[in-house]
Amino acid sequence: AKLLMVIGMLTWFFTGCSNPALSVVKPSGEVGKMQLNLIYLSTAIMTLVTVVVAVIYIYVVIRFRERPGDTHIPKQVEGSTVLEIVWTVIPIILLIILAVPTVSTTFQIEKRPAPSQHPVQINVTGYQYWWKFNYPQAGITTANEVHIPAGRPIEFVMQSHDVIHAFWVPSLGGKRDLEPGRMNRLILKADKPGTYEGKCTELCGASHALMNFRVIAHQTAEYDAWIRSMQKVNSQAKSVLAKEGQRLVGQNCIGCHAIRNGGYKVLGGKGPELTAFGQRTRIAGVLDNNPQNLRAWLQNPQNVKPGSRMPSFAHLEKKQIDALVEYLESLKGSSQ
Ligand code: CUA
Incomplete structure (x- = not known):
């Protein structure tokens, strides 16, 4: 049983990781x-x-098993x-x-x-x-x-x-x-x-x-x-919707999240820096970075990462969330 267990564990050890x-x-x-x-x-x-x-x-x-008919006591060592x-x-x-x-x-x-x-x-x-x-x-x-x-x-x-x-x-x-x-x-x-x-x-x-x-x-x-x-990042919004998002970031996010060259005095530091956020492959390290997931994260961060310090923004109107998403996803590194 010990041997089988070890073989089983070794098999698991060498094949268990599907993600190279x-x-x-x-x-x-x-x-x-x-x-x-x-x-x-x-x-x-x-x-x-x-x-x-x-x-x-x-x-x-x-x-040294006991055999039928053999009643003699073996040598005691x-x-x-x-x-x-x-x-x-x-x-x-x-x-x-x-x-x-x-x-x-x-x-x-x-x-x-x-x-x-x-x-x-x-x-x-x-x-x-x-x-x-x-x-x-x-x-x-x-x-x-x-x-x-x-x-x-x-x-x-x-x-x-x-x-x-x-x-x-x-x-x-x-x-x-x-x-x-x-x-x-x-x-x-x-x-x-x-x-x-x-x-x-x-x-x-x-x-x-x-x-x-x-x-x-x-x-x-x-x-x-x-x-x-x-x-050399430029974090100024380009579209009208993103401009509204940039304004909302100034009202809601900048106390915790810094954005370089985002047009406001940077206060953030308690939360992850969001410079070039739109270029990241993931949101909060766990969700694929796309607008639907960003919306889900802003509306209910506890659902994604229980115990996170990130507050919920479910109280914002849908079009305000849309503006935040538009601006944050537009943040990219400088192409020059
Ligand atoms: Cu940090 Cu576990």
């Missing part, structure tokens, strides 16, 4: 690959131990120095085999990248239940979606605004806690451009399971263009 962007066994970066090698090593050792124990157990149960040494030394050897690569990998992963590798620093702040990504070198901020250049080491410097969260991008590596009042670092690299899913992996409240983010890795030129488009 959220899989530890399909790593897309150095750190993920090193961590996967450790997972393979420890799984192999665990399997070996389980198989050996199961084989000895089955052998003993069959070989107490203590065996040889056996005790054997079952103490074997686990010590197994633990050394496990410990040496684990410690050396841990130190390798922690190594700060050399300036010649052009590392990018990104400051990550965890909030219940969203992620702030700030690029100190470029002076821009975004939320729930972090753009990175592929092939360069990214140094995530993280802390929490409230409770403990944890940053994990299964296919790139992790995890690292975000703690209030303490900076932690995690260095990751994506081998190639692509979208990698990230998760909060420390129970942090009602919407912990919905505290998702995306890592979008670009070719260097494309990444540089994204940075420039965020720096």
